[in-house]
Amino acid sequence: MFEQVFQFLVTGITVGSLYALVGLGFALIYNASDVVNFAQGEFVMLGAMAAIALLSAGLPLPLAAVVATLLAVGVGLLLERFAIEPAAGASVVATIIITIGAAIFLRGIALLLWGKDFHTLPPFSGDAPIRLGGATVLPQSLWVLAATGVLVALVRAFFDRTLLGKALLACSFNRTAAQAVGINVKVMLRLAYGLSAGLGAVAGILIAPITFSSYEAGVMLGLKGFSAAIVGGIGNPMGAVAGGLLLGVLEALGAGLVSSGYKDAIAFLFVLMVLFFEPTGLFGHKVAERV
Amino acid sequence: MKRWSNALAAVLLSLTGSGLAQAADPIKIGSxxxxxGPASFLGDPELKTLQMYVDDLNAQGGIKGSKIELIHYDTGGNAKDAVNFVKRLIKNDKVDLLIGGTTTGDTMAVIPDVEKEGIPFISLAGAVEIVEPVKKWVFKTPHSDRMAAAKIFEDLRKRGLSEIALITGDGGFDKSGRAQILKLAPDYGMTLVADEFYGNKDTDMTTQLTKIRSSGAQAIINFGLGQAPAIVTKNIKQLGIALPLYQSHGVASKTFIDLAGDAAEGVRLPAAALVVAEQLPDADPQKPILLAYKNQYEAKHGPVSTFGGHAYDGLLIAVEAIKRAGAADKAKLRDEIESTKGFIGTAGVFNMTPQDHMGLNLDAFKLVEIRKGAWKIVE
Amino acid sequence: MRLAGFYAFAATVALLPALFPDNYFVVVVGASAGLNVILAVGLNLLMGYAGQISLGHAAFFGLGAYASAILTTRFGWPSLLALAAGLIAAGLLAWAFARPILRLRGHYLAMATLGFGVIVHVIMVQATGWTGGPDGLAGVPPLDLFGWEVSGDLQWYGVIMAAALLAVWLSLNLVDSPVGRALRAVHGSEFAAQMMGVDTARAKTQAFVVSALFAAFAGSLFAHQQAFVSPDSFDLTVSVELVTMVVLGGLASTFGAACGAIALTLLQQALVVFEDYEMLIHGALLMAVMIFLPQGLFVGLTQAARRLGSALVRSRPSVAA
Structure with a gap:
């Protein structure tokens, strides 16, 4: 029994780190613009699909990964410039619909470019499972776990330590004031979209060997990433990671100990409970409403 | 107001092209x-097959001088859209017969309209409930999930295995497959020692498989579609579970082997003869048909899958019936489809009767095993 | 004046089938649009007026549909009684969930309602004994309105459009009632509304329950009209579509929501002929509308028309001169 539960936990953490990685991208854009970007999952999908396409075109994997990430950054910048920027001043729901439109649009492009089939990337360091006590993990899951750790540290250091990161945060707190102290808000917003698109693409490339990818893969990953970011307290990169891990572990334990058919319901029920007791997520800021 | 609504309706009509006058009377096939959506790797080859063969038939001058017009709408796997599009095909496009309904859900949802309007309908979905009980206007060409379950159980019995673990997804294909497995298991002396589920978009099934590992099962059956069975297959290898794994006919496409990689080695599944066409003895009457379809499809669209084959069967059964009855009289056309005898298709030899609107028997399925990344017939 | 739009809408609805009897785009697509109008107008009460987003509204739609389908097929209830039971169930559920859920704000509320929708959808898929699972429940009997069995696309068009008109009329009246004023105050600033003595929790709960009732009502009609229910008609995509309808048409406007519902229904029918390009165009159109008309189609276009009108009036003297 103990061995089983241990495997459930290991599974939960590996799946959770995947959600966490996607959730990070949500946190980044939210930090800069107060917008939840529902096309974040599509950045993840674009990164994976572009890397797969480049790999099969003959590029070595590391180069394919870099080029795919840069492509996604480009798409992020274009999205900000041509869809988010012209709508500055639109209501939050209008912006949400724009990002949903962008998500559908990007899915449409991927469909035309790469068809409807599922594709996969070869794992970075083989397929031989690693034994941890009675449980097993794939080497690729360790890659995901390690990358999540590194990226969250980088994102944190970026916001806490660098001037650029602080300027980005300032845009989110008060755009006018940020403008007044000489921050170019427009450039900052583009930066945020570029960065989080890149982050999403990296996530996509890392998880593609485990989950496979297709033009629709972004939908589920976006949903889980969004949930991770919210449960942790949106805008807090650490929160997104905690939220992702929590969600993954809940799903695994729910499936293992209660019912595998109802595991998503169990996980979301728990998320609801968290929100009922902590209405701004586990690590969210308590915000005061302006009248 | 009147002029405005006139204009609106005119715009709508022109969008569908139904306002255009047709010179000759084409035979209209609605699809x-x-x-x-989630079942796109079923529907996609089906559509490509229909388009390819309709173009071919038209290039040869159509059926008895009448061109064939294929009108297709994508349901995205949404039953509500399927119902609306079938109404559109019947009311607006005025088609002569229907071929389609990739998923059981889509098919079941449109049956009330099909029966009420009285239009022949050849379904491409699997579940046995589509033709049992028999519905006057509804036929189907794919093997049923009951046949898949029976084929798997036959092989298990041969190997002397009887304690089985079942793992299925949350789609319609998975659920009706599971129902057939549960129903047939006692007939074959099988006991189910685990019955696990996953979501079709899940990324990891090791939790469910860990439970199966400690259930004492002698074999695992996975009934599912899409990428999930490939993940199950990989996870089984990751956990080091050495039990025989049976997949369903839902993964009988090259994509599954590509995704699952080495882990697919030794997986068995029931599949239409299409995937093993080259291995059939030359005397097999199906062989030339299968090779012809396979070569033509692969020349244009890449690796063949059995799902496109179901569309081929449906279309050609309809064409044969139209040759005999014409397309003008729907009731006559229906009668001719029902009297299809000895038609050799990709799924097997069809012999329809008023009691059997599918007309395939269990021989039509081959049990295949994946060896070195290719399908091999198990004897 | 306030009801002028309503009468124009009613007249159009009545005229269309008279002009185009048995036309697919009128009776079938029209009936779909009508159901969406009920859903969108109901959701708009919550989103547009109370300012609370819901990404789980398809759950209430589904609840109504499954209540009708299950009670009539498995228990042989008369259809109107099943419809009433669906309404009561949806209302009670909404009422029970309203207080804890509506304490949340913004994206947290979006998350909670989304989670609620996912949970209900999982139950529809997994509880196969009751719901028939992913392949759904077939054979829902026709709606029996005091001895008159609704059958055929034209009759359904009539019934659904009558219900849609009722929904629009109800919404117009609710918005102008004291409850509606309280709701709008909540939308402006919940804190300020509280200071002015509005029981904001109560106002939000009422909006939530009423919009759930609209959705469940539409669901019951849907189940009988299709004679079939399956979970894919009530998943997250549908919830997102409903939100899109409300925002696309124009928040805080009953006609805006109705407009959005009709526009999106027609759009989906029109785009299907583009096959593989459907998604691309759909996404591009959504973005374009929200970028250029951030207040929505209805509000944006009526404002533009007004501006154009006054510009014409102003330009006339200069032309003369």
């Missing part, structure tokens, strides 16, 4: 398939 609604799941070309996008």
């Amino acid at each position: 609604f398939l799941t070309v996008t």
Whole structure:
């Protein structure tokens, strides 16, 4: 029994780190613009699909990964410039619909470019499972776990330590004031979209060997990433990671100990409970409403 | 107001092209398939097959001088859209017959309209409930999930295995497959020691498989579609579970082997003869048909899958019936489809009767095993 | 004046089938649009007026549909009684969930309602004994309105459009009632509304329950009209579509929501002929509308028309001169 539960936990953490990685991208854009970007999952999908396409075109994997990430950054910048920027001043729901439109649009492009089939990337360091006590993990899951750790540290250091990161945060707190102290808000917003698109693409490339990818893969990953970011307290990169891990572990334990058919319901029920007791997520800021 | 609504309706009509006058009277085949969405890898080859063969038939001058017009709508796997598009095909496009309904859900949802309007309908979905009980206007060409379950159980019995673990997804294909397995298991002396579920978009099934590992099962059956069975297959290898794994006919496409990689080695599944066409003895009457379809499809669209084959069977059964009855009289056309005898298709030899609107027997399925990344017939 | 739009809408609805009898785009697509109008107008009460987003509204739609389908097929209830039971169930559920859920704000509320929708959808898929699972429940009997069995696309068009008109009329009246004023105050600033003595929790709960009732009502009609229910008609995509309808048409406007519902229904029918390009165009159109008309189609276009009108009036003297 103990061995089983241990495997459930290991599974939960590996799946959770995947959600966490996607959730990070949500946190980044939210930090800069107060917008939840529902096309974040599509950045993840674009990164994976572009890397797969480049790999099969003959590029070595590391180069394919870099080029795919840069492509996604480009798409992020274009999205900000041509869809988010012209709508500055639109209501939050209008912006949400724009990002949903962008998500559908990007899915449409991927469909035309790469068809409807599922594709996969070869794992970075083989397929031989690693034994941890009675449980097993794939080497690729360790890659995901390690990358999540590194990226969250980088994102944190970026916001806490660098001037650029602080300027980005300032845009989110008060755009006018940020403008007044000489921050170019427009450039900052583009930066945020570029960065989080890149982050999403990296996530996509890392998880593609485990989950496979297709033009629709972004939908589920976006949903889980969004949930991770919210449960942790949106805008807090650490929160997104905690939220992702929590969600993954809940799903695994729910499936293992209660019912595998109802595991998503169990996980979301728990998320609801968290929100009922902590209405701004586990690590969210308590915000005061302006009248 | 009147002029405005006139204009609106005119715009709508011109969008569908139904306002255009047709010179000759073409035979109109209406189709609604799941070309996008979770079951797209079923619907996509189906549509490509229909388009390819309709073009071919027209290039040869059509059926008895009448061109064939294929009108298709994508349901995205949404039953509500399937119902609306079938109404559109019947009311607006005025088609002569229907071929489509990739998923059981789409098919079941449109049956009330099909029966009420009285239009022949050849479904491309699997579940046995589509033709049992028999519905006057509804036929189907794919093997049923009951046949898949029976084929798997036959092989298990041969190997002397009887304690089985079942793992299925949350789609319609998975659920009706599971129902057939549960129903047939006692007939074959099988006991189910685990019955686990996953979501079709899940990324990891090791939790469910860990439970199966400690259930004492002698074999695992996975009934599912899409990428999930490939993940199950990989996870089984990751956990080091050495039990025989049976998949369903839902993964009988090259994509599954590509995704699952080495882990697919030794997986068995029931599949239409299409995937093993080259291995059939030359005396097999199906062989030339299968090779012809396979070569033509692969020349244009890449690796063949059995799902496109179901569309081929449906279309050609309809064409044969139209040759005998014409397309003008729907009731006559229906009668001719029902009297299809000895038609050799990709799924097997069809012999329809008023009691059997599918007309395939269990021989039509081959049990295949994946060896070195290719399908091999198990004897 | 306030009801002028309503009468124009009613007249159009009545005229269309008279002009185009048995036309697919009128009776079938029209009936779909009508159901969406009920859903969108109901959701708009919550989103547009109370300012609370819901990404789980398809759950209430589904609840109504499954209540009708299950009670009539498995228990042989008369259809109107099943419809009433669906309404009561949806209302009670909404009422029970309203207080804890509506304490949340913004994206947290979006998350909670989304989670609620996912949970209900999982139950529809997994509880196969009751719901028939992913392949759904077939054979829902026709709606029996005091001895008159609704059958055929034209009759359904009539019934659904009558219900849609009722929904629009109800919404117009609710918005102008004291409850509606309280709701709008909540939308402006919940804190300020509280200071002015509005029981904001109560106002939000009422909006939530009423919009759930609209959705469940539409669901019951849907189940009988299709004679079939399956979970894919009530998943997250549908919830997102409903939100899109409300925002696309124009928040805080009953006609805006109705407009959005009709526009999106027609759009989906029109785009299907583009096959593989459907998604691309759909996404591009959504973005374009929200970028250029951030207040929505209805509000944006009526404002533009007004501006154009006054510009014409102003330009006339200069032309003369």
